[in-house]
Amino acid sequence: MKVPFRKMHGLGNDFVVLDARATPLRLGEDAVRFIGDRHKGVGFDQLVTLEAAPDADLFIRFHNSDGSEAGACGNGTRCAASLVLAETGRSHIAIRTIAGQLAADLLPDGSVRVDMGPPRLGWRDVPLAREMDTLHVPLSAEGVSDAACCSMGNPHATFFVEDLDALDIPAIGPGLENDPLLPERGNIGFAQILSRSQMRLVVWERGAGLTLACGSGACAAVVSARRRGLVDARCAVTVPGGGDLVIEQREDGHVLMSGPVATSFTGELDL
Numbered sequence: 471m472k473v474p475f476r477k478m479h480g481l482g483n484d485f486v487v488l489d490a491r492a493t494p495l496r497l498g499e500d501a502v503r504f505i506g507d508r509h510k511g512v513g514f515d516q517l518v519t520l521e522a523a524p525d526a527d528l529f530i531r532f533h534n535s536d537g538s539e540a541g542a543c544g545n546g547t548r549c550a551a552s553l554v555l556a557e558t559g560r561s562h563i564a565i566r567t568i569a570g571q572l573a574a575d576l577l578p579d580g581s582v583r584v585d586m587g588p589p590r591l592g593w594r595d596v597p598l599a600r601e602m603d604t605l606h607v608p609l610s611a612e613g614v615s616d617a618a619c620c621s622m623g624n625p626h627a628t629f630f631v632e633d634l635d636a637l638d639i640p641a642i643g644p645g646l647e648n649d650p651l652l653p654e655r656g657n658i659g660f661a662q663i664l665s666r667s668q669m670r671l672v673v674w675e676r677g678a679g680l681t682l683a684c685g686s687g688a689c690a691a692v693v694s695a696r697r698r699g700l701v702d703a704r705c706a707v708t709v710p711g712g713g714d715l716v717i718e719q720r721e722d723g724h725v726l727m728s729g730p731v732a733t734s735f736t737g738e739l740d741l
């Protein structure tokens with residue numbers, strides 16, 4: 471079966487985008503892992519599948535490179551939305567995912583903003599293994615302790631550190647991702663606050679490992695930093711992919727994320 475695809479990225483967080491709106495396509499975990507293999511397949515952090523939605527402009531499904539399905543992917547949403555915004559010539563669309571309703575806007579400078587909705591802050595929402603204060607979760611590893619957790623439609627734990635460059639994230643990421651306190655595993659963010667309106671962030675992603683940017687991770691980091699009184703409602707998040715995601719938390723709690731999107735190439739999968 472020949473399946474056309476588009477390789478896209480948001481600040482280096484990379485995706486294979488499949489369009490299953492006209493012809494439904496359900497890939498098993500093995501096929502997802504095969505396409506995601508950076509040596510034998512195309513390679514991606516997430517597989518992003520566009521589907522038809524009866525009550526929105528688009529339904530988006532996300533799979534990590536280990537084959538697992540994710541409820542949210544901020545950068546993947548921005549990339550997928552950019553295609554439908556360009557196709558329709560509109561500046562606003564409504565999107566559905568397994569985690570809920572989102573919306574995306576095309577901004578005058580060509581960047582795409584997604585409304586990720588409000589964060590969910592209860593321990594059951596994250597989810598955590600037992601009742602506790604989600605702002606101070608006793609996760610720890612070499613060089614980090616005291617995580618702040620929330621759900622942006624997927625589980626996030628963020629550590630605030632003095633010096634991001636002093637951490638060996640590939641060494642500590644897997645253990646934290648799979649910590650028993652995180653029964654659905656977790657996306658693990660490491661943030662260094664630079665000012666009340668800027669931070670650096672590196673994310674060890676659930677099911678994908680170290681990535682060059684993580685949109686939902688940037689939202690979670692700003693939400694948690696605000697809860698700890700460290701940043702203002704609008705904060706630029708500098709990621710290893712080079713550049714910033716701009717995160718803004720509205721008064722109603724909704725978290726808006728904007729940044730660039732790009733197509734790297736298109737091709738055809740032989741499945």
Ligand SMILES: N[C@@H](CCC[C@H](N)C(=O)O)C(=O)O
Nearest residue numbers: 540543544545624684685686
């Ligand atoms: N790259 C992402 C997050 C993708 C999903 C995540 N790894 C999970 O399993 O929850 C983003 O831009 O948000």
